[in-house]
Amino acid sequence: MKGRILEVARRIFGEYGFHGTTTRMIAQTVGIDISTLYYHWGEKGDLYEAVVLDIYEDLREKLIEVEGLIRGKPLSERLEIAINEMTDYLFEQPEISNLILFRYFAKTRHASPLDFRVPEFMSNIAHSMGLVPDKAQFPVDAKMKMLAVMNAIHNFVSGENFFLALLGSEHEAYVKGVKETLKFLLIPAFASGDNPCRPAKNA
Amino acid sequence: MKGRILEVARRIFGEYGFHGTTTRMIAQTVGIDISTLYYHWGEKGDLYEAVVLDIYEDLREKLIEVEGLIRGKPLSERLEIAINEMTDYLFEQPEISNLILFRYFAKTRHASPLDFRVPEFMSNIAHSMGLVPDKAQFPVDAKMKMLAVMNAIHNFVSGENFFLALLGSEHEAYVKGVKETLKFLLIPAFASGDNPCRPAKNA
DNA sequence: TTTTGTTTCCAGCAAATGATGGAAGCGTTT
DNA sequence: AAACGCTTCCATCATTTGCTGGAAACAAAA
DSSP states (O other): OHHHHHHHHHHHHHHHHHHHOOHHHHHHHHTSOHHHHHHHHOSHHHHHHHHHHHHHHHHHHHHHHHHHHHTTSOHHHHHHHHHHHHHHHHHHOHHHHHHHHHHHHOOOSSOOOOOSSHHHHHHHHHHHTTSSSSTTOOOHHHHHHHHHHHHHHHHHHHTHHHHHHHHTOOHHHHHHHHHHHHHHHHHHHHGGGTOSSSOSOOO | OHHHHHHHHHHHHHHHHHHHOOHHHHHHHHTSOHHHHHHHHOSHHHHHHHHHHHHHHHHHHHHHHHHHHHTTSOHHHHHHHHHHHHHHHHHHOHHHHHHHHHHHHOOOSSOOOOOSSHHHHHHHHHHHTTSSSSTTOOOHHHHHHHHHHHHHHHHHHHTHHHHHHHHTOOHHHHHHHHHHHHHHHHHHHHGGGTOTTSOSOOO
């Protein structure tokens, strides 16, 4: 039961955000009484925290998987695989992107501790993308590049409904377009070292 | 008075989103009674709509201004100027980015009409960035590239607090870093036509 | 001064919302 | 059967929230 509540809460918090979600919405969707929810999870904020931890854990596992997939491949291939994998994965579980963006951008009327898990993720993926030479040091500019990359995917996943209407596309074409757009943006920038034509520096 | 309410509403809706904002919060910040707010603006949803229209209008004006600034310049310079201008502008008025992202990503428990103004913006800026050869037709893939670009800026603006903590930076260094990261990503991708080395096609 | 129209505030309602106490259900152990 | 622990539900509370009626305050016109 506790698990089922968490699953549903994840979806609903992802759709409506913290303040847009009521404990009654969750309980009703699960099909239980609201006090059963409180029995298992305590106050709303605690459930929300649990949801966030849950999605971070899932995301962490996926990133490790992707890291394994791309290890040893040449850089531009690494990028392509990573983009394909992460895009498909997140489109299957859009709550992940939704919740991450919510946490980045939305203030929760009650203070919530800032996140701590993100840097670890970024360090791993940045390293396997060849962005940082040595895993120990992770300079700020590399972190920002990673943020830009991850956010670009999250945006397209989270904004699907809005953007579908705007573009007049269907889901499948949209997903394909997202991958192409991401590659269009990312590969030239990150693979510049591979390309003997482009100078490595651009400040 | 009506105007002052709108200003404050803009900031607060931007920070907390639709559901995270209460009409009392707005009235209190303005320093007026809550019914004065209702007298001028009607229900909460109407005020929110007015706020959204307001920020779109501001954004539209700024985009026109930028369009004028970059006209005639070579492409990579156009990109650089546009990035600098838009980044500075949005950091001064982060509610704009906040509200736009909120509208993209967050469901509002009550249905709200999807937006209509975005395509026009995108068309203009895409044309002046050299993304579409002829202003009349605006293919889907070009639209998606524009979305990626605009969202990249909005993300960094909206997520400033979160990302500052994550990066351990200060505001000024952060803004500088945002511009550099954006250029790092965008210039190689969009200026490929200028660069005789990179082939134009990348599918 | 009275009138008229506009704006602001006070008081309060109805519904929604977060949260709880306590009783009932239920499976396991004794 | 009785006792026990765990889980679920019913009833209910206090607060928050969106919203409104009506009275005061104010300013300009008559």
